[in-house]
Amino acid sequence: MKQLYCFLLLFVLSLSSLSAAKLHFGAYSVVKLGVNAGEIPDGEKTGVSSTGFPDIGVTLFMPFSKRNDNLGAALDFGITRYAYVWEVTVSEGNSTITSDLVPVYAYLTASPYVVLGGFTLGLNIGLVPIAAGITDFRNFADIDTDQLDSPLLEVRLGGLIPLSGKRRSSQLNLVINAGYSLNSLYKNEAFDHKPASLGVGLLYFFDI
Secondary structure, three states: OHHHHHHHHHHHHHHHHHOOOOOEEEEEEEEEEEEEOOOOOOOEEEEOEEOOOOEEEEEEEEEOOOOOOOEEEEEEEEEEEEEOEEEEEEEEOOEEEEEEEEEEEEEEEEEEEEEEOOEEEEEEEEEEEEEEEEEOOOOEEEOOHHHEOOOEEEEEEEEEEEOOOOOOOEEEEEEEEEEEEOOOOEOOOOOOOOEEEEEEEEEEEEEO
């Protein structure tokens, strides 16, 4: 974990020294759908679920050019949520019962990425799990966050598309993120729980 903090600090310091233009600061909100892309046990299925509440956070964006905001690097700090449908089938005598459960997770995250002509490529790092639970759409039960792995590493590919025309001192952007987790959510599980997600939202930033 200490190595990750050092990496994030070096990322900010090096990019701020390389940036040829003003830094931009902003806030974002992203709604997401998720699925379990890990190994699925026999008798179980996965499905797509909304994360419910959106991902929220702040962004520091550093353009590489004074004339072009489509090339640069950024660092997000925020709360990232994951969810997916977990379909479990249980046999009871001569009948089977199928239940749809939705595990939901929330991490405090840091996300360094580069912006290349409107496309984004980076890494979302789940630093600390802050909440987790599971619901059957009627009841909700907490999951002990001590069971969850950290850091959670997620590769991200997406887009950052200006919406408010020619930018002056501020800019509204469309955010698109597709993510895939490189490690399982749980520390000690026989099967992987690797969330994959697709999110769409808005980022508004201004010069600082």
